[in-house]
Amino acid sequence: MAGERLETVLxxxxxxxxxxxxxxxVHELRDALGVAHVFYHTANLKGEQVGIFTYDxxxxxxxxxxxxxxYDPVVLGAARRFTPMDWKSLDWSTPQARRIMREARAAGVGxxxxxxxxxxxxxxxALFVVNxxxxxxxxxxxxxxxxxxxLVIGHLVHQHATRIVNQDTDVVxxxxxxxxxxxxxxxxxxxxxxxxxATLQISENTLRAYIDSARHKLGAMNVTxxxxxxxxxxIIVPHGELPKY
Amino acid sequence: MIRFVYADELERFPLxxxxxxxxxxxxxxxxxxxxxxxxxxxxxxxQYDVLNPxxxxxxxxxxxxxxxxxxxxxxxxxxxxxxxxxLTHGVRICSPLVWECTRFCxxxxxxxxxxxxxxxxxxxxxxxxxxxxxxGVIYTRTLGIYRRIGxxxxxxxxxxxxxxxxxxxxxxxxxxxxDRICARSGLSSASIERWFDDSFRGPGRGSxxxxxSLVIAA
Numbered sequence: 001m002a003g004e005r006l007e008t009v010l011x012x013x014x015x016x017x018x019x020x021x022x023x024x025x026v027h028e029l030r031d032a033l034g035v036a037h038v039f040y041h042t043a044n045l046k047g048e049q050v051g052i053f054t055y056d057x058x059x060x061x062x063x064x065x066x067x068x069x070x071y072d073p074v075v076l077g078a079a080r081r082f083t084p085m086d087w088k089s090l091d092w093s094t095p096q097a098r099r100i101m102r103e104a105r106a107a108g109v110g111x112x113x114x115x116x117x118x119x120x121x122x123x124x125x126a127l128f129v130v131n132x133x134x135x136x137x138x139x140x141x142x143x144x145x146x147x148x149x150x151l152v153i154g155h156l157v158h159q160h161a162t163r164i165v166n167q168d169t170d171v172v173x174x175x176x177x178x179x180x181x182x183x184x185x186x187x188x189x190x191x192x193x194x195x196x197x198a199t200l201q202i203s204e205n206t207l208r209a210y211i212d213s214a215r216h217k218l219g220a221m222n223v224t225x226x227x228x229x230x231x232x233x234x235i236i237v238p239h240g241e242l243p244k245y
Numbered sequence: 246m247i248r249f250v251y252a253d254e255l256e257r258f259p260l261x262x263x264x265x266x267x268x269x270x271x272x273x274x275x276x277x278x279x280x281x282x283x284x285x286x287x288x289x290x291x292q293y294d295v296l297n298p299x300x301x302x303x304x305x306x307x308x309x310x311x312x313x314x315x316x317x318x319x320x321x322x323x324x325x326x327x328x329x330x331x332l333t334h335g336v337r338i339c340s341p342l343v344w345e346c347t348r349f350c351x352x353x354x355x356x357x358x359x360x361x362x363x364x365x366x367x368x369x370x371x372x373x374x375x376x377x378x379x380x381g382v383i384y385t386r387t388l389g390i391y392r393r394i395g396x397x398x399x400x401x402x403x404x405x406x407x408x409x410x411x412x413x414x415x416x417x418x419x420x421x422x423x424d425r426i427c428a429r430s431g432l433s434s435a436s437i438e439r440w441f442d443d444s445f446r447g448p449g450r451g452s453x454x455x456x457x458s459l460v461i462a463a
Contacts, residue, residue, distance in 0.1 A: 080253055081251065082299070082317075083370075083374055083445075084374050084375070086445075088446075089445050089446055118320075119318075119321055144372075144373070146375075147373065147374055148377065151342060151375045151376075152341065154341075155320075175337075177334070177335040177336045177337065178335065179334040179335060200334075202334070203415075205378070205415050205417055206399055208378065208417075209338050209343055209378055210334075212340040212377065212378070213337065213343070216339055216340040217339060
């Protein structure tokens with residue numbers, strides 16, 4: 001994950017306790033990413049629509065009142081897709097799409113966008129979007145450098161919003177297999193990845209896949225963070241300590 | 246050339262799609278003897294093909310299938326998670342940075358250059374979208390093919406012995422790996438990048454058939 005500031009902001013994500021707090025937090029995320037706008041939306045979290053964004057609220061209201069999501073290439077493009085999308089690759093040729101883009105631009109939305117579709121287990125779609133004003137070359141360089149971060153951040157925001165709506169702030173420990181817990185525990189003791197891999201008798205690349213799975217399941221931004229969460233939640237116990245029964 | 250095609254776009258490429266599913270029947274049922282489902286027209290499809298996966302397909306000059314692989318994110322349903330959990334030490338591999346590659350298939354008589362192009366194209370896709378690794382289920386005895394192509398995966402776990410032994414593997418996705426594969430098989434990284442751009446490029450962006458072109462990422 002690039003940038004100390006971004007790490008600090010993502011760390012702060014975990015401390016937000018309500019959708020309102022998330023709405024304030026997303027402005028910090030925007031600034032840390034150095035873009036014009038960040039937008040997250042899901043149509044169905046416990047039957048609720050949740051929107052977290054830095055767009056002008058007047059633009060969002062106009063968008064909702066006019067039912068623009070029916071024609072918005074960004075929304076239509078995400079249907080049945082799991083690959084991130086550069087807005088340039090979307091079909092803006094319809095009159096409605098061109099009108100949406102024209103009005104969005106007037107409301108301060110930048111000309112470039114990158115959407116990350118996030119699919120829930122039941123087929124629910126959430127969308128994480130980063131938007132900026134940039135020429136094609138600069139945008140290509142930005143998305144190339146940040147594609148991984150944006151995948152991770154989009155899923156983190158979605159996981160956290162889901163936990164808030166479900167009023168469930170605890171990660172389910174059972175999601176982690178004994179092997180994942182053991183890997184995290186050894187890392188928490190300061191062992192190098194090569195040592196951990198050797199102990200578990202797996203390759204370092206396999207360990208990487210296991211650790212990244214654990215990171216994702218714990219809603220962590222990186223491995224250090226995953227270890228911290230696992231320790232804080234009692235999913236793993238510090239070296240030498242007996243589990244508290 | 247390589248095309249990146251979602252399942253719900255295959256109807257735009259009827260010959261390519263038909264020959265892909267036939268070649269899969271030929272490879273997985275006839276040559277490998279797997280208990281796969283083949284329809285009355287000789288096409289092999291499984292339960293994952295209906296989940297709208299993304300295919301990376303080599304299209305021959307005559308428009309038929311030369312080889313292909315199928316990609317799905319591991320945050321959704323995966324073959325590794327649903328059938329081979331015992332090969333990953335009980336770990337459900339699940340991350341937006343790791344995708345699953347299945348049904349790696351070559352048409353009869355396809356050159357190893359096609360296999361190399363498919364692997365390089367898969368890596369290209371990973372680099373563009375920010376992925377770190379791909380996992381896949383392969384016949385253990387085909388490991389040599391990947392080694393010769395220039396990108397041997399790490400074996401996570403192996404089931405059975407002899408000719409029927411299968412393995413779950415993990416590939417790291419990096420520019421170095423892509424370039425190494427390209428260098429070994431005489432492909433240029435530039436052509437891999439162009440194929441990706443042509444598949445994921447928006448309507449009206451230089452493709453010349455803007456009016457009718459529906460684009461994969463759209």
